Amino acid sequence: MADDGAHGAPNEVPLATRLEEANALKALGNDQYGKKNYAVAITHYTDALARLPPRPDAASADADADADAGDGARADDEAKVMEVGDDEPIGSTPVHTVSLEEHLVFEEVGQLRVKLYANLAASHLKLEQYNEAIIASTEVLCEEPTNVKALHRRAVAHEQLGGWSHLNDAMRDYERLADLDTEGYVPTSFRGELQANKQRIAQRVQEAGEQEKGEMLGKLKKLGNSVLGYFGLSTDNFQLTPQDNGGYSLNFVR
Template sequence: MSGITDAEAASSNKPESVQKIHKNESVISDITKDMESQCTLKTLSDNDQQSKCTQQEIEENCSIAEATEDWEKNSDVREDCKQEELLRNEFDDYVDEEQLKILEVGLSEDEIQSRYKEAQDLKAIGNDQFKDTKYRETILTYTNALKLCPIKYTKDRSILYANRAASKSKIDRKQSAIDDCSKAIELNDKYTKVYLRRAKLYEETEKLDEALEDYKKILTYDPDNGEALKAVYRLPPLIQERNEKLKTEMLGKLKDLGNVILKPFGLSTDNFQLTQDPTSGGYSVNFTQNK
């Protein structure tokens, strides 16, 4: 006998239509389970995708928050960047006078006056910046004013150059400040305040002869100027002392050079004596043979 179970036997005894229904129910059940499984997987996949999007948004928001926090923390860095930009603009302070003349030829009187007013407004802003010790900003402001102020207003332009020179001297741009003083004097040769400023800058840069000349010039316009009076007595001895020092250094270098040239001949500069003539101040050279 074949090993047929009671259930199988019972099933085989059922009518064929009943057996078909049972098989159909099994197939439907399997299909239903399949569909439920796929729906479950899709739901999980959608949830994962949503989770990924949410995570990405969180990361982006965190990055923005961190960047904002860094930006707020790095206010000093922002200020340094601002100062660097101002510094770049500050050194771009050349004003082309000839180009301004050409530009103004095609302007109406109303346009000229409009530019003059705007330059005066900038000058006022620059003066306030100077009071607030914002010297770099002031340099840029005065430069812009000079690029607007009509050429015919020479005294106004002279003042702008003088003010810009004062700003430059505050940040140790002494040579550029001297140049601006010279331009201001070129536009107004009786501007004693600028002569005084330039004289001080000359002293600070060890250009004592030039400083003395400026102090003397001041006294031609203002004979009672205290600083100039003191300077014309103070500077000459300093100039003489400096000249003597320079002369000693020069003679020392000449002596070293002479010894190099004379050495092959068994001579040195000691074989030559310089004697100064007390009347003329000139020198004579005497040769002496070493014993």
């Protein structure tokens, strides 16, 4: 694992330098991935991401989470602002103009961040670390909502985890892929597999829903029997009969 201490804290290093280091770490990760050393590849990709600034939306969320904690300090700062001279605008802050070169660097950072998370997702899938694959794929989709590979990887991970909730999420991802297909984002070679996956997942969602409903009813029946047993009864003494209006009537059976 790379040693940050040898280069200084990431935020103290020029962004262009951090970008260069991240690209070097990505290359190391790709080399290890090609050798099927997926755990080592994950380490390199993670180190590379640590070199880069976070996704802007994620950074804003962190700032919002800390906002309440900074209310007191902010009030002190506002009091100091009120003491400035008449010639200085109250609350004014220097405006930093971003050069074209800086803009291109930031754009390259975003593209590299997407590639690193995509490679992380692929590596986690190889190791059957499905929750981690979902997280990494979601990071990709936060920056590139039309990324077909990320949607497919996330759908695969959800399907492997199984259960109604994950299968339902997989179905949503495949439905999104179908939408992207109509918009021309999905390769024609993938369309047959996409349709087959949708049909398979739809069937599994229905089966998982029925299974979980049966398990829930079984638990409720067990609980009901534990209570009714005090009265010499069980849930078998009660019969649910479907009604035409979609409801049920409850009948007592001896």
